[in-house]
Amino acid sequence: MSFNVLIVDDSNSMRAVIKKIISISGFKIDQCVEAGNGKEALEALTDNWVDVIVSDINMPEMNGFELLKSLKEDDLLKNIPVILITTESSEERMQDAFNLGAKGFIKKPFTPEEVKKILYEVIGVNNEGEYEEDRGDNEAFDF
Amino acid sequence: MKENMKKIEETMRLSISEVFEKMFYIFLEPLDDESDEYDMEAAIRFEGSLSGEIRTLLSIEMAKAMIQNMLNIEEDKITGHDIEDCLKEAVNMICGNFLGKFDSAKVFNLSMPVFSEPSLFKKEGVEGLSDEKSRDSGLSGNICRMDFDSDSGRICVIIEVS
Numbered sequence: 001m002s003f004n005v006l007i008v009d010d011s012n013s014m015r016a017v018i019k020k021i022i023s024i025s026g027f028k029i030d031q032c033v034e035a036g037n038g039k040e041a042l043e044a045l046t047d048n049w050v051d052v053i054v055s056d057i058n059m060p061e062m063n064g065f066e067l068l069k070s071l072k073e074d075d076l077l078k079n080i081p082v083i084l085i086t087t088e089s090s091e092e093r094m095q096d097a098f099n100l101g102a103k104g105f106i107k108k109p110f111t112p113e114e115v116k117k118i119l120y121e122v123i124g125v126n127n128e129g130e131y132e133e134d135r136g137d138n139e140a141f142d143f
Numbered sequence: 144m145k146e147n148m149k150k151i152e153e154t155m156r157l158s159i160s161e162v163f164e165k166m167f168y169i170f171l172e173p174l175d176d177e178s179d180e181y182d183m184e185a186a187i188r189f190e191g192s193l194s195g196e197i198r199t200l201l202s203i204e205m206a207k208a209m210i211q212n213m214l215n216i217e218e219d220k221i222t223g224h225d226i227e228d229c230l231k232e233a234v235n236m237i238c239g240n241f242l243g244k245f246d247s248a249k250v251f252n253l254s255m256p257v258f259s260e261p262s263l264f265k266k267e268g269v270e271g272l273s274d275e276k277s278r279d280s281g282l283s284g285n286i287c288r289m290d291f292d293s294d295s296g297r298i299c300v301i302i303e304v305s
Contacts, residue, residue: 090243108166
C-alpha cells in the first residue's frame with residue numbers, strides 16, 4: 001500500500017527534514033504535498049487527496065489547531081489522520097489537540113526514529129511497512 | 144527570583160543541548176568567557192506563567208554547519224533564506240523545549256520568531272542590540288547569558304524574563 005502525505009509547516013527547512021525522514025522510513029509514498037500554513041493546506045486539499053497530514057502548530061495565517069478544526073467541519077476531510085508537530089509539550093495543549101481529533105504528536109526536537117514510530121502508529125503499518133487492518137484509535141498518544 | 148533564575152539557566156542548558164544534538168548533530172561545550180563576535184541572531188518571545196524573550200546569537204559558520212547537518216546539503220547550495228529559516232526554527236525549538244521542561248502543566252503563548260540582519264548586528268554589538276531590543280519590547284527583568292563552543296563555532300543564548 002502506498003500513501004499520499006501533506007506536510008504543513010511555515011519552515012522550509014522543517015518541511016524538508018520531515019519529507020526526508022518519510023522518504024527513508026520505508027513508506028511507499030505516491031505524492032508528498034507541501035503547504036506553508038493551514039490556509040495553504042486547505043487549498044492544497046481541494047486538488048489533492050492525502051492519506052495523512054503532518055502539521056506544525058505555530059504558523060502564521062492559520063495555525064495547526066485552526067487547521068484541525070476546519071478539517072473536522074468538512075465531511076470529506078474529517079477522517080484524514082492528522083499528526084501535529086510541536087515545540088510545546090504542555091499537557092493541556094496536547095489534550096486540546098486530542099479533543100480536536102489529532103491522532104499523534106511529534107515533539108521538536110525529534111530524531112528520525114521518533115518520527116517513524118508515530119507515522120507507523122498513526123497510519124497503521126508495522127515496522128516492516130506492512131499495513132495493519134486491526135488497530136485501535138489514538139494509539140500514538142503518549143502523555 | 145535568584146532561585147528561579149538558577150532553575151531557568153539549568154533548564155535552558157538542557158534544552159539548548161537537546162535541540163543542537165537532536166536536530167543539528169552539534170555537541171556544545173559550555174564556555175565561561177563571553178564573545179561579541181557573532182554575525183546574526185534569532186529571537187522569540189513567550190508569555191504565560193513565565194514571560195520573556197530568548198535570543199540565539201551565532202556566527203555564519205555555525206549557521207551553515209547547522210543547515211548542512213540538518214538538511215545534508217552542500218555549503219554552496221545554502222541561501223540566505225535557508226539561514227534565516229533554520230535559525231528561526233532553532234530558537235523556536237529551544238523556547239518550546241525549555242517551557243515544556245520548565246512547567247509542562249502550563250500553556251504558554253509563543254510569538255513568531257524574528258531574525259536580525261547581520262549588518263545591524265555587527266554595527267551595534269551584543270550589548271548594544273540587547274539594550275535596544277529591551278527598550279523596544281518593554282522587558283526589564285532578569286537576564287541569563289550562556290555561551291557555548293563546538294567544532295562548528297560558538298553560540299550564545301540569552302534569556303530575559305520579566
